[in-house]
Amino acid sequence: MKTASKVFVIISIVSGFILCLLASIFLIVGIANDGFEAGIVLFVIYGILGGLFVGLGFKALKLINNAKRADDISTGWKVVILLFVNTVAGILLLCMKDADFDPQLAQPQRQTVQPNADLERIAKLKAMLDDGIITQEEYDRQKDRILNDRPF
Numbered sequence: 001m002k003t004a005s006k007v008f009v010i011i012s013i014v015s016g017f018i019l020c021l022l023a024s025i026f027l028i029v030g031i032a033n034d035g036f037e038a039g040i041v042l043f044v045i046y047g048i049l050g051g052l053f054v055g056l057g058f059k060a061l062k063l064i065n066n067a068k069r070a071d072d073i074s075t076g077w078k079v080v081i082l083l084f085v086n087t088v089a090g091i092l093l094l095c096m097k098d099a100d101f102d103p104q105l106a107q108p109q110r111q112t113v114q115p116n117a118d119l120e121r122i123a124k125l126k127a128m129l130d131d132g133i134i135t136q137e138e139y140d141r142q143k144d145r146i147l148n149d150r151p152f
Contacts, residue, residue: 005096009060012085016053023047056085070096118146 023046030039060081063073082091122143129139 005064006061009057009064009081009085012053013057013061016050016055016057019046019050019053021050023050052084056080060085121146 023043026042026046027039030037030042060077063077067073125134125139125142125146128134129136134142
């Protein structure tokens with residue numbers, strides 16, 4: 001979803017550049033056809049809108065690119081993106097979770113392996129066998145019980 005948000009923001013940036021280009025065209029056409037006042041008005045309107053899309057679009061793109069978690073982008077900026085940059089990108093950002101930013105957060109953390117109690121008990125039995133405290137017969141019987149989960 002992070003990539004999708006970036007795509008929609010880039011679309012808005014391109015739209016902003018197109019609006020700026022249209023503003024220039026309206027100014028040139030207005031001057032050529034003696035509609036200078038109308039050309040200036042359209043130039044200002046389209047120029048401001050285009051500049052807004054481009055400026056906020058680049059800021060949004062930088063925020064999305066640098067974000068590692070959903071909280072790295074404030075809700076205020078998400079709303080600004082929703083209202084002034086691109087509605088779809090803003091909705092995506094507002095709905096994203098941490099796992100959408102960093103795939104490693106989606107994977108469950110591995111738990112550290114605790115030493116197996118059964119192996120420790122068998123090791124203690126082996127030490128007792130080596131020290132002559134128990135016989136080989138008793139060692140085999142106890143080891144069998146431990147491995148087969150039978151009570152002593």
